[in-house]
Amino acid sequence: MSTETGSGTETSTTAPSSSINLESVRAIAKKDFQDSVRSWLFWGLSSFFFMLLVAIAGGLAYFGENIAQAGATTEFLVILVSYATLLVLPLIALVLGWQSIAGERESGSIKILLSLPHSRKDVLLGKLIGRSAVLSLSLTVGFALAGVIVAAMLGSFDVVDYVGLLAMSILYGIAYTSIAVSLSSLTRSTTIAGAAMFGVFVLFYIVWNAIIQAIQTLIGWGYLSPETYTLEVNGESFEAERLPDWAFFIDSIDPGNAYSNALSIVTGATETELGVALEEAMFDGSVPFYLQDWFSFIILLFWIVAPIAIALYRFDRVDL
Template sequence: MSSETDATPSSSINVDSIRAVAKKDFQDSIRSWMFWGLSLFFFTLLVTVTGVISYFGEDLAAQAERTSILVFFVSEITRLIIPLIALILGWKSIAGERESGSIKVLLSLPHSRKDVLLGKLLGRSAVLSVSLIVGFVLAAVVVAGILGTFDVADYVGLLAMSIIYGIAYTSIAVSLSSVTRSTTVAGGAMVGVFVMFYVVWNTLSTVFNELAQREFLFFDTVSYTAEIQGQEIQAERLPDWTYLILNLDPGEAYGRVLTLATDVELIELQVDLTEQMFGGELPIFLQDWFSFLILLFWIVVPVAIALYRFDRVDL
């Protein structure tokens, strides 16, 4: 006689099983060229940007200023690069095993489908995170040598937020990989995600401004006074709700959330200009803590949907 609380292997979640899948996935990845290539890439990125700043920034009086510029420029680069890396890491995570048939071997072990999905997500997230940490830590010695000194808090803050940003895209990638039958379809889905956020979403601001100029429905502009270099100027901005939509982009949220963990003057300047657009105080949906919640949303929601769908697909 079965109990209502009995869970089938395909639908239950076992922490030890998730850990086992994640450990094997991470170990397989760390022995590949991908892990060391990523670590070397992040190391080279930081050292190159630092070298350029040091060479062209001799007129910067304070070393902290150089760190501020380093964090700003690296964040602008990682905003584009990390999604590409995360999407590539997650591309074949499950679709590849479904295509080869090895997913059935994996599921013949005491792992449920949910265990496999969550384990793959943790494993791929760990690969990206450790690659970032290794690259940043190794580069710290060179960065300190080139700059003489640097602000460790801002440096670590950038690393922490970059990891969370990377996990958000890894969650999207692994989730899509779990609901596609082949690596070709999964690859197309990854391209679609990148195009959506870096082509379509980035053009929304232009589209919104064009609609506002044409006085389209719900696109009434708002006038405001801004002070730039001691001079007051009159300007117009889009209605509030458009900025909420724009900030739902993980990259936009990442740029705003950096103020939670860093104290970078160039980023603070952008925040100040945005505050002036809204009368001196940012609305809730543009504040850094809300942007952090948006990143968490992109981690939790895709995998929650995938957990439901992957449990029901025909392997």
């Protein structure tokens, strides 16, 4: 278990770690990225994203003739790819960050790295930037190489939507990379780090959804009180029930939901008019700020900044 550094000797050893040297951060990030390129990790990810896009575009071109005739092929491509990246990107990011710090602590190479003029904060930020660069550039290369083929397959191709999907996928991937690197810095072994990564995946893809289902169940059993609103259908008014505001807030801060909602702003994959009207009716025409699409960017930025900020504070104080 990690312990706080409390002795005088330990304090003097870790004192330099309170500062951040940008040149040192850049050097660590560069080496981390170059190691990934040499191990073919970067090219493997680029090939994967390339094949994913081409496969989805090929299926859409083959089975979606009516969609193509309606001129909405890029919009549907964004929707289909986002469904895939919603699951795939967190897995890739968590695997990328899994051994970033824990592996070096387990092998003891972290002490050699820190014997050079690098502070702990430099190492942590360098690893985050390096792993984020691997994921971001592999996404960019995969999207760029697939772009020509996708455009040829679809016939109708919106570059703005395509680039918007890429940009949001990068932001979403960096959020999970930050979570992964941060957790890796707080664990002594790759086994514990791996368990932590699995726990994060279960949290956001099983537990988070289960919380909303549990709230709905408790409302159905009468243990929680729902909110009521008036819904008009064909000129007639009906009383309907919805989840409490705090339940919607819990649901909104899931990175996956934030990613999907943010795509509505930067691409043509917008919500349906019926969905927008229903949401407005549920909140009497005043949708809370945390359910508005622009707030999704704040949530994604939070998941990038908050984990690494906590890790920067804690990593200075753990016993290596």
